[in-house]
Amino acid sequence: MSTPDNRETGGRRPQRADARTNRERILNVAEEVFGKGGRSASTEEVARLAGVGIATVFRHFPTKAALLEAVLVQRFDRLRAQAETLFHATDPGTAFFDFFSHLVADAAGKIAISEALLEAGGENGGDAARASDGLRRAVGALLQRAQRAGAVRDDAELPEVYALLVCTSRAAAHARLEEEVRQRMLAIVFDGLAPLGTRERG
Structure with a gap:
């Protein structure tokens, strides 16, 4: 029986199932x-x-930084895949806002891992940065679909929307907001993203 060509695995031998x-x-x-x-x-x-x-552990990940970067890649890839499952949601607006809320709720763990990576001498670059960019593009696709559905104001572009996402995520994580407070904060943010005619009135 022939053995796999190492060129097909980037020059590395394929890992055994137990590995x-x-x-x-x-x-x-x-x-x-x-x-x-x-x-x-x-x-x-x-x-x-x-x-x-x-x-x-060190046979798979030679340094603590290498392990933490791989963890971040896995986390970003999983979130991107979750976003991609929403690309054809019947309600694009709900899909976008629910995923935004999910990212904010998920942020504390991601921030803790990123800080541990920096402490270990790593950088938020390389594979982790590419995986993060993939998540950002997926959020952008959800945003565009929500805008086409009339659920998000059409003058909001990804850079400022993603900045809102990052800021609310860090606020929720570092301030350790209770869920009720976090939900009220998000309601205000989402009201600002809604088209003018559909915004809630106080």
């Missing part, structure tokens, strides 16, 4: 551990909770 399983488990555990613990979390804790030795 792939270990890698996925390490990433999933690391996302939870660093998402909650941020800079205070450790790779030793990840190894313990994943049920592998620390050498196994």
